[in-house]
Amino acid sequence: MTTFADHSPRAWPGYFLKYSCLLKGLNILVAEDNLINQKIANYILTKQGAKVQNAVNGMEAVQMIENHTPIDIILMDLQMPGMDGIEAATRIRKDLGSNVPIIALTADLYANESQECAAAGINACIAKPFEPEALCDLILQLTGRKEQNTPILL
Amino acid sequence: MTTPPVDLSYVYELSGNDNGYVYNIISLFLESISPLFGELNALVAETEDYEPIANQAHFLKSSSMVVKIRDMHANMAKLESMARAKADMADLRALMQVVMHNYSEALPVLKAELEKNKPAA
Numbered sequence: 050m051t052t053f054a055d056h057s058p059r060a061w062p063g064y065f066l067k068y069s070c071l072l073k074g075l076n077i078l079v080a081e082d083n084l085i086n087q088k089i090a091n092y093i094l095t096k097q098g099a100k101v102q103n104a105v106n107g108m109e110a111v112q113m114i115e116n117h118t119p120i121d122i123i124l125m126d127l128q129m130p131g132m133d134g135i136e137a138a139t140r141i142r143k144d145l146g147s148n149v150p151i152i153a154l155t156a157d158l159y160a161n162e163s164q165e166c167a168a169a170g171i172n173a174c175i176a177k178p179f180e181p182e183a184l185c186d187l188i189l190q191l192t193g194r195k196e197q198n199t200p201i202l203l
Numbered sequence: 204m205t206t207p208p209v210d211l212s213y214v215y216e217l218s219g220n221d222n223g224y225v226y227n228i229i230s231l232f233l234e235s236i237s238p239l240f241g242e243l244n245a246l247v248a249e250t251e252d253y254e255p256i257a258n259q260a261h262f263l264k265s266s267s268m269v270v271k272i273r274d275m276h277a278n279m280a281k282l283e284s285m286a287r288a289k290a291d292m293a294d295l296r297a298l299m300q301v302v303m304h305n306y307s308e309a310l311p312v313l314k315a316e317l318e319k320n321k322p323a324a
Contacts, residue, residue, distance in 0.1 A: 083262060084235050085269050088228065089217065128261055156265045157280065178213055178268045 071185050073098030075192060076119045080110040080137065081126040081154060086177060090124060090154070093181045099188075106130055107137025114147050122150045122192050125171070127162065135169045142170035150191035154179075208308040210271040211316060226320040229313055232270045239263055240306050247282075247292075247299040256295065257286035272309040278302050 077099045081087040087103055094101045102118065104110040106129045114120065123141075127134040134153055141147050153166050153174040166174055172191055175184060189195035211225070218224040243259045246252060264279035278298060285295055 083265050085228065085231055085266050088231060089269055092217065092224065126265075128265075130258075156261075156268065177265065181217070 070098040075099045075121045078102050078120045078123045080104040082129045107132030110137050111140045114141050114145055124152050124154055126154045135165050138169040138171050206273050208273050209312045222320040223322050229317045236266045244303055247295050251292050253286045253289050257283050273305045
């Protein structure tokens with residue numbers, strides 16, 4: 050029988066998703082062209098009470114911000130076809146003047162990518178596949194719902 | 204100890220014992236990601252077009268972190284890196300053979316997992 054005290058690695062993520070609702074009321078844009086990764090992110094975020102919208106490339110993400118779609122935070126894949134995450138973030142910051150927090154989703158963060166992210170105005174990076182708790186914690190920090198108490202990878 | 208052909212622990216952990224969710228992820232993988240292995244294999248076997256090979260390898264590398272086919276993430280990272288460096292196509296083709304071998308071993312396991320998690324009618 051699984052109990053609440055069962056914190057084994059296999060039991061914990063599902064437990065976290067089932068019994069928390071940390072992101073209730075947040076509008077989150079997931080810009081990710083890979084359907085599997087998009088579905089994973091959507092699952093984690095909606096289980097936590099967030100409203101999720103999706104874009105499959107950087108241009109769609111930029112257009113949503115340009116059209117004043119209510120978005121509290123963006124999860125942005127770095128490598129997407131057409132317009133990638135770095136260019137989209139740059140446009141959102143420089144052309145649109147938006148300060149919506151942006152988290153980069155990355156498979157491998159190389160040193161030069163980290164610098165590019167910072168230059169593009171990306172607030173934080175998280176490696177895929179992400180742990181639900183780490184992702185939610187980062188979102189809460191960047192949306193001002195929680196004090197920043199853990200290092201952000203940039 | 205031999206590594207299993209596919210590791211679905213991340214999907215199972217995330218699902219919190221929701222078989223329907225596991226079914227959906229495997230199903231999505233088989234429908235949308237599986238064909239890309241064949242496409243990448245054809246690109247590597249029949250062309251010397253490095254950029255699409257690198258891009259496809261990157262995409263599959265990203266997918267392989269959820270449905271973890273044996274050595275797929277490392278092999279795709281290597282293939283992407285070799286393609287970006289315009290390495291000898293013979294080396295890319297040799298690596299692609301390993302990728303397709305591992306993929307062919309994972310496929311029946313994935314189909315069995317799909318059946319195991321199939322929602323009751």
